[in-house]
Amino acid sequence: MSDTPDWAARDGADPTRDPSTGDRSGEPREPHRGAPVSPQTAAVFGRPDGVQGSFSQTPSAQPQPQIAAPDPVLAEAFGRPAGTADTLQRDPYATFGRDDDEAEPADPWRDPGSPAQLDAPALSEPEADGPRATGPRMGIRELLFGDRVHWWALATLAIVAVLVGVAGGLIGRWTAEVIPPLNSNTVELDVDDSDAASGDVAKVATAVAPSVVMIEVRTASEGSSGSGFVVDKMGYIVTNNHVISAAANDKEAKLEVVFSDHNRVPARIAGRDVRTDVAVLKVDDVENLTVAKLGDSSKLEIGQPVIAFGAPLGLDRTVTTGIVSAVDRPVPLRPDASSDTDAVINAIQTDAAINPGNSGGPLVDAQGRVIGVNTAIAAAGGGSIGLGFAIPINEAVPISEKLIADGSVTHPQIGVTAATVRNDQVFGARVKDVAAGSPAARAGLKENDVITEFDGRPIEGADELTVAVRMAKIGQEVKYTYWRDGRTFSGTVTPGDD
Template sequence: MTDTPDWSDRDGADAPRPALPVRRGGAPVSPQTAAVFGRPTGVDGSFGTRPEAAPQPQIAAPDPVLAEAFGRPAGGSGGLQRDPYAQYGRDRQEPAPADPWRDPASAAHLDGPALTEEAPEQPTEAGPKLGVRELLFGGRVHWWALVSLGIVALLVGVGGGLIGRWTAEAIPPLNSHSVSLNVDDSAAASSDIAKVAKAVAPTVVVIEVRTAGGGGSGSGFVVDKLGYIVTNNHVISLAANDKNAKLEVVFDDHKRVPARIAGRDVKTDLAVLKVDGVENLTVSTLGDSSKLEIGQPVIAFGAPLGLDRTVTTGIVSAVDRPVPLRPDAVSDTDAVINAIQTDAAINPGNSGGPLVDAAGRVVGVNTAIAATGGGSIGLGFAIPIDEAKPITERLIADGKVTHPQIGVSAATVRNDKVFGARVKDIASGSPAARAGLKENDVITSFDGRPIEGADELTVAVRMSKIDEEVKYTYWRDGRTFDGKITPVSD
């Protein structure tokens, strides 16, 4: 480390500082740099006159782009400040004033008036009219023009007549007074359906229920001359549960009479009404629903949507169809019917009306429909008359009906092991308890009828007879067993 010399005296005054030695070094100077920045040839001092013969350095011309960007503008005053609004490379032209009157440098000249008024057109007066006399004899029109005009008129008349004649012969007239319609007034052959409709219609009635809060309507059919009429329980539920309700029956001849409820059954959705003082009643003929075949034609009668004396036709599309009917705001029916399925149109208001075969015999009671929007979609259901007949007889005789039961509640089960009705609860001392059934047993058949769900078990038990032993099959822990059970009255 080099010591720094002390250049001040002890009392703080500055002392003279000796000059430090200057060392030269670094890279040698190139001839080109020396030619630009060095002394000219023959000049030794710092100032002097450059000899005339001394070679001058040559500086290349600047790049045109740089010259335009950084050079002085052409015709400028020599300053470096550039006009910020100048457009270089273009000729500067002063815009001509829009209004010469406002340009002080404009020359004086004449112009048009401030407002130009157009002279109104003079009306032309109509000349004298040219009459037929002047046209033909006045010499106003040359004779050859008159001849040409006559020839043209003649040709037009002849051509129009020929065309009219042709169109009259080729195109028939649109209207005519000589046409009369043929009518066959002979008696038309009546179809089988028409004959059935005519025979059954007098037996069908419209049932109306009116309450303080509303009402409803349905259908029914006469089964006895004493005035007994069969219908559905859900048709007359409002009247049964409201003592102030008004219940009336309207016959085919529009005769309206009051009716009373002789009996009803919520477990089968059947009811019987009684009318008094009506003479010459036409009674329905009952058939045999056990002989119905799928595809057999049937006819539905009733008053759908209040339209009385309505007849629809179809076929039997299925039998033994379990259809549950649950209580709602207007009906206390809680049943499962063993229904006849038909595609004959059935709609609200058809309920309680008869479903008849091709011979006019009642084979079912129209009861329910399967619908997505409230109307018929070709899936209607009727209670078989073989089931309705004994219930009707008991309602007429006693006003009530008892049904067989085995004392179980069940749920539908369908899996890869078994299909059937799984036992959920067993009443103590019931036929099911005495028969040895246990919870979670699955009943697969009852009285010879295959059981694939709880609704089918309900129908099968109700169709059995009280105090008569029946056979059944059940599944337990992967094994199938047979048993016997005796239903009792509910």
């Protein structure tokens, strides 16, 4: 063992290390092993291919990092100005942004380069005088007699005052004559207390109004009103079926009639007909009833005056006037939530204002005779637009008599269902179905036949055929015309009852 201590061998000269190479003599040198290098890192930071030892400038076939050209916008914003040197420092003596010929200072005292010369003193303007004290006010005496105002000035003022007064007086007089006063305490209104002659409409209204009634129906959930008119002293009242339909279908409903003198009495349904929208009520123990006079609707002329009575929107004793606009107008009435009426009426059309609540009231002529029963309106928004329809009294009377006698009524029928057809070949009611054994079947009518005339009445649709058949008499032969396969034929049919 050597006498040299261990620390000397570690920190001092190592006898086993070669001084020229630094290697230990007799010991093989192990290669340095570090962390593995990724191919991407080696491609960027490693030696180019074919180079050993130090780096050379020989280009490599491997892709080398490239510096991309700057964005044009960034180059314009942060690049050197055109024509400048490589340095970013600007010439401190440059005059960029300044005018070459600057104006000389206006004040030579402020220009250090101005030559010495004589000039005006610093204070060239005289000082303004101080405020003066206000003198004593001039009175009228000093003005007129103080000899301080020229006489011509006083004369001018006097003339101006006179002119102003005269002009004001003239203008006031003129305005008083041209513009009358707004108020006056001398006016008295003249009243003519002589008896005014009643017109025809007023006379008719006075005569008919006592026979017209308002009908009210109240159920547990709703209430409605309509109109009617007395046709017999026993207390029979004619109205529309759709007016009292809710009372007929609800045993708990309350049905009342209100007369023109505000007498309110209960009513009962004597009979009703959903096919013609006619109904008859009965009131008891009412004395001194005024019965309406009935006319003849077959004698109506287009343009003749008529008067409608009723209680539109619950406003009883309402009277409106108009004319007969048309007759024999087929108007369908379909069932809805408040009525079971399913009818087509052969209506009188009028422009007399008819609104909801007028239904059931009388339509009378200029002599006060009932010629129709107000029934329906055509309205875009629910109110009258001059298109009102009434059931002709000549059709309402026989139905009312049958309802008073039996409580029900039957109607003529031929046993067909039809649809309206209108094309280049024919207008009429096309037969859709013929009931077996019906009058139509016995008359030889077939499906797709088009009925063009019935009992002398032209037929242009299914509603007109319904009206024409209902106006026929049961058991009485009727002539009709029909179209089949491009040809027109005639035949007869005997309506039966429904």
